[in-house]
Amino acid sequence: MSHATHITAGSVVLAELRRAIATGELAPGQQLVQESLAERFGVSRVPLREALQVLEAEGQVVHQVHRGYFITELSLPDLIEVYRLRAVLEAEAARVAVPLLTDDDVEALAELAARIEDASEAGEVGAMIEANRAFHFTLIDAAAMPRLSRLVASLWDATDVYRSVYYGSATNRERVDHEHASIMAAIRNRNATTLIGELDAHREHAVAELASLVL
């Protein structure tokens, strides 16, 4: 009741910051000067700091006392760690979710997969990223483990910087479409083991591609 209804200045700033980080508008390593950002968003420093503290707890920014906030720089080992943790947690989610999937869930997943493909062919990177996230989190949320969903979400957020780069490539987009088809097949068969294998491969390709970019 109070989630969508009450938009607070802090939540607006938080969303804006998230977007700016995801698009690379705020580059890794860059200092976030509070007064400039506050002015840019048209708020005071208080709600801005609110948002920054949330991002710090998620690992999106780092904080040094009396020095300020900086966008976290993701090293290659960091990237690998994030994807390894995702593998562990998303496998658990899949294991729990598969037996719980209703036909409606499968239907919704198929629809999202189609939407991803449309965006992919049209080259609409932003739309594809959004639909892709919805697709994967529909599956993860189906496990009905809210904390698990939150943990995985924060891991996704950590690599948001690179996502637009990854989907910028048409070959990557095409591969993703094929992988999603395999994932959907495993979901339709209610085969958790196969599904986990497909998800692992899906992630492996992404991390391999990203690793070559980070270097």
Place this chain on the structure above:
Amino acid sequence: MSHATHITAGSVVLAELRRAIATGELAPGQQLVQESLAERFGVSRVPLREALQVLEAEGQVVHQVHRGYFITELSLPDLIEVYRLRAVLEAEAARVAVPLLTDDDVEALAELAARIEDASEAGEVGAMIEANRAFHFTLIDAAAMPRLSRLVASLWDATDVYRSVYYGSATNRERVDHEHASIMAAIRNRNATTLIGELDAHREHAVAELASLVL
């Protein structure tokens, strides 16, 4: 570096709040009235809210816009989810850590296990809880996966409320000592599979005991 040196009002309040939550001084479900708490800690509401926002990001408190912060109530499903996530993540940590363990690490772990036992026999619950946490996180940190350590730490924090209850019982303390002995044996043998099994059993006993208390 900058952790111990720069004590900010917010960090002091955060530590105090953590302690108060862990000891049950602040009970689950209770509202946290900002002005009262600020006065109690001798700071203004600004750094207090800072601390509360951090705790919210960790799931220790929940927030409702214009209504305030409340200590999270952990339902039985929540408790089970936390322990299931710990199982998944700590297993991964053990898998990674075992091949990396130096003799010094094993030495340190043995020492901590001894310290736990001493505290256990003396009935010093606080000291036991602290040493126990150090013991388990020495192992987890040995995996050299900082994000993993942070995630697991936040899961531990989520059930801090119940830890003092659990260790309040002498039979529980005794069982924990035995389990730690088995865990140490697996560590000494560098046997990750056995270790994970022992850790799982260790956790299972705890969650079973806590479940009976929560009801």
Place this chain on the structure above:
DNA sequence: GGTTCAAGGATTGTATCCAATCCTGAGTAG
């Protein structure tokens, strides 16, 4: 030339103050 040190401004941390929202309870109508 390189190093040390002290202003001064720039930036962050905190307190105080105001605005917006919520909660309570008395009163009223049905």
Place this chain on the structure above:
DNA sequence: CTACTCAGGATTGGATACAATCCTTGAACC
């Protein structure tokens, strides 16, 4: 008696103002 309404106080969200810290810059000294 119950349900509704609407002040008034209580509490939170946010802005402004002040204090503490840091970072630069330039001059003095070796």
